[in-house]
Amino acid sequence: MRATATITSIKLDTVGNEIFEDLCRIYPKGDQKRWFECTLSEDDPRFQAVIDRLTHAGFQPWSDHFRKRQSNEYCLRLDREYTAEDLQDVLYFEPRPISYCEGLTRDLDGRIEINVDRLERDAGIAVAFSTLLVVSTQNKTELEHERMQHLGFRPTVLIDEFEGSIPWSDYGDEYWELTSDLSLPPLSTSCKLLHEDGQVFTGDFPRGCYVEKGLFLHGEIRYNASDLATVGEFDFARTREQFGGRNRGYKDIDASKGLVASRRFYDFCNARGLGVEWIPVYVEEG
Numbered sequence: 001m002r003a004t005a006t007i008t009s010i011k012l013d014t015v016g017n018e019i020f021e022d023l024c025r026i027y028p029k030g031d032q033k034r035w036f037e038c039t040l041s042e043d044d045p046r047f048q049a050v051i052d053r054l055t056h057a058g059f060q061p062w063s064d065h066f067r068k069r070q071s072n073e074y075c076l077r078l079d080r081e082y083t084a085e086d087l088q089d090v091l092y093f094e095p096r097p098i099s100y101c102e103g104l105t106r107d108l109d110g111r112i113e114i115n116v117d118r119l120e121r122d123a124g125i126a127v128a129f130s131t132l133l134v135v136s137t138q139n140k141t142e143l144e145h146e147r148m149q150h151l152g153f154r155p156t157v158l159i160d161e162f163e164g165s166i167p168w169s170d171y172g173d174e175y176w177e178l179t180s181d182l183s184l185p186p187l188s189t190s191c192k193l194l195h196e197d198g199q200v201f202t203g204d205f206p207r208g209c210y211v212e213k214g215l216f217l218h219g220e221i222r223y224n225a226s227d228l229a230t231v232g233e234f235d236f237a238r239t240r241e242q243f244g245g246r247n248r249g250y251k252d253i254d255a256s257k258g259l260v261a262s263r264r265f266y267d268f269c270n271a272r273g274l275g276v277e278w279i280p281v282y283v284e285e286g
Helices: 017-026 045-056 137-146 225-229 263-271
Strands: 002-011 035-041 073-081 092-097 112-115 125-129 132-136 151-155 157-160 164-166 175-180 222-224 236-242 257-262 276-284
Touching: 002 045, 017 035, 017 045, 035 045, 092 125, 092 263, 112 125, 112 132, 132 137, 137 151, 137 175, 137 263, 175 236, 222 225, 225 276, 257 263, 263 276
Parallel strands: 112 157, 222 276
Antiparallel strands: 002 035, 002 073, 092 257, 092 276, 125 132, 132 175, 151 175, 157 164, 236 257
């Protein structure tokens, strides 16, 4: 696993000409005229040189995102990048499709309403909203043939902003929401959960729930092997936890729960070249 670091919110007016010019000498592409930003591998010597120059000048990363950023703080985010070797022994994953099709609402029958103008026609699998995923009819048929455990499908409806509902037959391949009837046990206690205000999670989901992730863009989730044994084998499931802030912009419970997929689902998508990024879900002894 390697990490990519993105540094932003470094304004010329804040750091001054001398520091700004030093940063631009270290990484010329970061010069955005009135501000500096860069995205570099964490092991790139230029990344450490930028950090060292800012630290020497009294600036530090904004590490506590539960409070307002201070004037001497800049934004530093780390993004994990996993190789096939990193994932070769992993049993479960969080799937993150690359393609996006806007489906922010449901109709009265509970079907995701997909915006025809935001649907990538050739996407085999896509994100509709948050953790709501959809697949094409072809992939639905092939998944059904594989008899994936606890994986289900729900029809969606295609809509136009001005014309309303559109028959899928007028568009092409229909898309189906991926669902699951399985709710997993609570995460391992090694996963530190926090409320939106940064306080230790108490079990009150309306106060918000996040996995503590430090400077990383996403936190990794973990389960105890003995807990997973109680639900048996599965290929697709949702977390018990409802993630997100207390003032969620949606009321869809499924959209707030994480997705956990098996290696069978991982292999299925990779064998067909479906564009999906995978975050490992670790299983701990205990």
